Amino acid sequence: MLDKEGIAKRIAKEVKDGYYVNLGIGIPTLVANYIPENIDVVLQSENGLLGMGPFPFEGEEDPDTINAGKQTITKLPGSAVFDSAMSFGMIRAKKVNLTILGAMEVSENGDIANWKIPGKMVKGMGGAMDLVASAENIIVAMQHVNKAGESKLLPNCTLPLTGVNCVKKIVTELAVLDVLPDGGFKLLERAPGVSVEDIKKATAGKLIVDGEVPEMLV
Amino acid sequence: MNKVVSGAEEAISDIKNGMTLMLGGFGLCGLPEKTILALAASGITGLTCISNNAGVDDFGIGLLLRNRQVKKMISSYVGENAEFERQLLSGELEVELIPQGTLATRCMAAGYGMPAIFTPAGIGTEVAEGKEIRNFNGKDYLMEMAFDADFAIVKAWKGDSMGNLVYRSTARNFNPVMAMAGKVTIAEVEELVEPGELDPDHIHTPGIYVHRIFKGENYEKRIEQRTVRKQ
Numbered sequence: 001m002l003d004k005e006g007i008a009k010r011i012a013k014e015v016k017d018g019y020y021v022n023l024g025i026g027i028p029t030l031v032a033n034y035i036p037e038n039i040d041v042v043l044q045s046e047n048g049l050l051g052m053g054p055f056p057f058e059g060e061e062d063p064d065t066i067n068a069g070k071q072t073i074t075k076l077p078g079s080a081v082f083d084s085a086m087s088f089g090m091i092r093a094k095k096v097n098l099t100i101l102g103a104m105e106v107s108e109n110g111d112i113a114n115w116k117i118p119g120k121m122v123k124g125m126g127g128a129m130d131l132v133a134s135a136e137n138i139i140v141a142m143q144h145v146n147k148a149g150e151s152k153l154l155p156n157c158t159l160p161l162t163g164v165n166c167v168k169k170i171v172t173e174l175a176v177l178d179v180l181p182d183g184g185f186k187l188l189e190r191a192p193g194v195s196v197e198d199i200k201k202a203t204a205g206k207l208i209v210d211g212e213v214p215e216m217l218v
Numbered sequence: 219m220n221k222v223v224s225g226a227e228e229a230i231s232d233i234k235n236g237m238t239l240m241l242g243g244f245g246l247c248g249l250p251e252k253t254i255l256a257l258a259a260s261g262i263t264g265l266t267c268i269s270n271n272a273g274v275d276d277f278g279i280g281l282l283l284r285n286r287q288v289k290k291m292i293s294s295y296v297g298e299n300a301e302f303e304r305q306l307l308s309g310e311l312e313v314e315l316i317p318q319g320t321l322a323t324r325c326m327a328a329g330y331g332m333p334a335i336f337t338p339a340g341i342g343t344e345v346a347e348g349k350e351i352r353n354f355n356g357k358d359y360l361m362e363m364a365f366d367a368d369f370a371i372v373k374a375w376k377g378d379s380m381g382n383l384v385y386r387s388t389a390r391n392f393n394p395v396m397a398m399a400g401k402v403t404i405a406e407v408e409e410l411v412e413p414g415e416l417d418p419d420h421i422h423t424p425g426i427y428v429h430r431i432f433k434g435e436n437y438e439k440r441i442e443q444r445t446v447r448k449q
Contacts, residue, residue, distance in 0.1 A: 046318065047244045048391050055447040063247065063439035064375075064389040070245040070297075070442040081387055083394040083422075084244070084270070085326040088319025092337065111342075115315075122306055122315070124295035129345065130319030133338035164342035 002173045009034045024101030025069040027141040046127040051079025092134045099135040105157045108205035110167040110179040113159035132163030144172035144202045151204035184208045189216035221381040226256035229404045240396040241269040242372040248389030250373040252434035266290040272302045294318035327364035329398025370400025377407035381428030382421045397423045406434045
């Protein structure tokens with residue numbers, strides 16, 4: 001089973017040379033720490049920055065320089081700042097190659113819910129609805145089951161949707177899965193020490209297991 | 219074309235109960251903190267506020283929420299603002315949550331004189347309820363209307379007396395598009411300079427969009443999430 005860092009490490013393998021990448025809040029933010037140094041990647045932060053760098057050293061925090069999670073960050077050489085309309089313009093125009101975000105639920109046809117639990121919790125959708133509506137390459141980073149032990153990979157989402165038919169890949173503490181165009185979660189890899197049976201138990205939606213499922217290399 | 223006013227109090231002197239305000243900033247970054255303090259002290263109520271976030275409990279728009287000066291918030295993210303979430307869930311505060319890009323682009327449309335935009339954000343979700351959907355090239359788009367705000371209140375780094383503005387780093391965020399979108403736009407700046415001191419090639423918001431400008435003193439610029447790495 002993977003911890004959060006492990007999920008981030010595995011997702012980092014999906015980041016390719018030349019990509020502009022948008023990382024959501026939570027586990028996706030950690031992906032930045034594991035992008036191989038020999039590839040050229042630019043991180044987009046939807047509050048208006050391309051070329052996001054690591055956290056600043058203590059004493060060098062700049063209140064005017066933050067990421068979409070409101071964390072103090074740095075700007076790398078070659079970075080560019082722009083306003084919020086342009087930021088979502090480049091997202092809508094599909095200039096961002098990869099979007100990684102968290103979710104509360106994903107359905108077997110790629111619907112995602114991650115902004116609201118009616119009557120209990122409202123965070124707001126932030127930029128997530130814009131991202132999932134336009135991005136063509138969306139990876140969800142999340143836990144396979146919620147705190148109550150219920151599967152988050154469902155036949156249909158039960159919570160208010162953020163977007164429909166948009167998630168392409170899911171990485172959890174148990175597995176890597178593709179969401180197939182015709183529906184269903186195709187099991188690609190198992191986390192170390194996790195059996196196909198464990199993954200079946202934790203997946204409420206249609207799970208497709210085709211032959212031997214390799215253990216992931218992290 | 220001298221747009222300089224004495225300060226936040228004068229800048230907001232004709233804002234009335236029940237008006238619609240746009241407020242720049244993302245989280246606490248690039249927030250028009252001086253004008254918000256003046257609003258909090260003004261007793262103006264029944265406001266509709268268009269702003270990506272609602273500050274935190276004791277800073278930014280959170281101050282106006284605490285004073286019950288806000289009737290309705292139009293935002294994209296509530297985040298960890300406890301008082302906002304409490305007023306929302308209890309129904310005391312009317313809240314319209316909309317996608318962040320939709321929020322920014324509805325500001326942009328107002329500033330560009332366009333009545334509406336089409337965006338795929340929110341298709342298939344509750345955001346689309348009751349809205350016109352148009353199909354272009356096989357994909358569905360929601361029609362979203364340009365905002366109609368009485369005042370836009372923004373924060374810039376530098377400005378000149380003619381209202382030309384320059385922003386700094388990610389404190390730019392919603393400020394330029396909101397500056398363009400208000401019927402009356404108030405800009406507060408850290409540095410107020412004479413015409414000619416800003417390079418025309420480096421101006422982000424041309425002064426035509428700005429009606430009042432003043433220099434704020436002693437910016438607090440609070441940090442919401444202080445994150446650092448080890449040396």
